[in-house]
Amino acid sequence: MSTGQMHPGQHPIDDDLVRRLIAGQFPQWSGLPVERFPSGGTVNAMYRLGDSMVVRLPLVRGGAKDVAMEQEWLPHLAPRLPTAIPEVLGAGEPAEGYPWPWSVYGWLAGELPEAGALSEPVLLAKDLAEFVAAMQSITLPGAPQAHRGGPVSSLDAETRAAIEELRGIPQEDVDCDAAAAAWEDALRTPDWDGPSVWLHADLMPGNLLVDGGRLTSVIDFGCTGVGDPACDLFPAWNLLPADAREVFREALGVDDATWNRGRGRTLSQALIALPYYRRTNPAMAYNARHVIRAVLGES
Structure with missing residues (x-):
């Protein structure tokens, strides 16, 4: 859960606003209780609406396009996936x-x-591989480009800036030289030259739901679209231990270049997130530290 305002231009949202929005646009639900749901999410506020619904509202202008994305594509994706989605x-x-x-x-x-x-x-790991493989097998016309779905080099400037920022935060104890070397290795990896595939493109732990240790749902499709399959390898380093990581890779049949790009993309996301969220979003900062340790531990 956030401990402060995460973003410039963040719109204030509270229970009363959500109640007024529901009453004005969905009067059939106006008598249901509304309660803020604590979340480590970075783009949306979430409110429980009764027992069986949730209201999701963008915190910043950039999140508005994600709402339209989900409203358009979730109904088409749901019947093609083995895991429940919103x-x-x-x-x-x-x-x-x-x-x-x-x-x-x-x-x-x-x-x-x-x-x-x-x-x-x-x-x-097997559940996650099944979900990723199902996403990649989807063919739907008019697919949007996934957020982060382009070449690894498109992340270069922001990643290098984050490494330099982390050099100035010694209390984070990041081996910035090792991080820079790992990033350089990712940049040397050949780009994806196959067809673009459908991606969730934000498979963070906060977007996965489990029961009894097994994957039951995948949420937050605001980044979805088509692109480099390496984009959906995030769980290998942001969640899975080394043995399960290999199971995930084997189940998907990932080649060396795609695996290296996936590792680089996951590291990039963590390096950028850590200085940005370290004071405002403990869940994101915690996971970023975990990813950096996991990736650099493989180097």
Whole structure:
């Protein structure tokens, strides 16, 4: 859960605003209780609506396009996937001083997995591989480009800037020389030259739900679209221990170049997230530190 404002231009959202939005646009649900749901998410605020729904509202302008993305594509993706994903029950419009579109979804039960505390890591690795493979097998016309789905080099400037910023934060104890070397290695890896594939493109632990250690749901498709399959290898380093990581790779049949790009992309995301969220989002900062240790531990 956030401990402060994460982003410039973040819109204030509270229970009363959500109640007014629901009452004005979905009066059939206006009598249901509304309660903020603590989340480590960085783009949306989440509110439970009764027992069976959740309201998701962008915190910043950049999140508004993700709402439209999900409303358009989730109904097409859901029947093609082996794992439950959010169902859009209501498409909200700007109102009550709130400036962006928002959504009501069906509630998906489950717990967030935590790196280092998985009860069934190998089985979870197989579940994740099944989901990723199913995403990659989808063929739908008019697919958007996934966020982060382009070449690894498109992340270079921001990644290098983050490494330099981390050099100035000694309390984080990041081996910045090793991080820079690992990033250089990723940049030397050949780009993906095959067809673009469907991706979730943000398979962070906070976007996965488990029960009994097994994957039950995948949420937050705001980054979805087509691109380099390496983009969906994030769980290998942000969640899975080394043995399960290999199970994940083998189940997907990932070649060396794609694996190296996936590792580099995951490291890049962590290096950028750590200085940005270290004071405002403990969950994101914790996972970023885990990823950096996991990737550099392989080097």
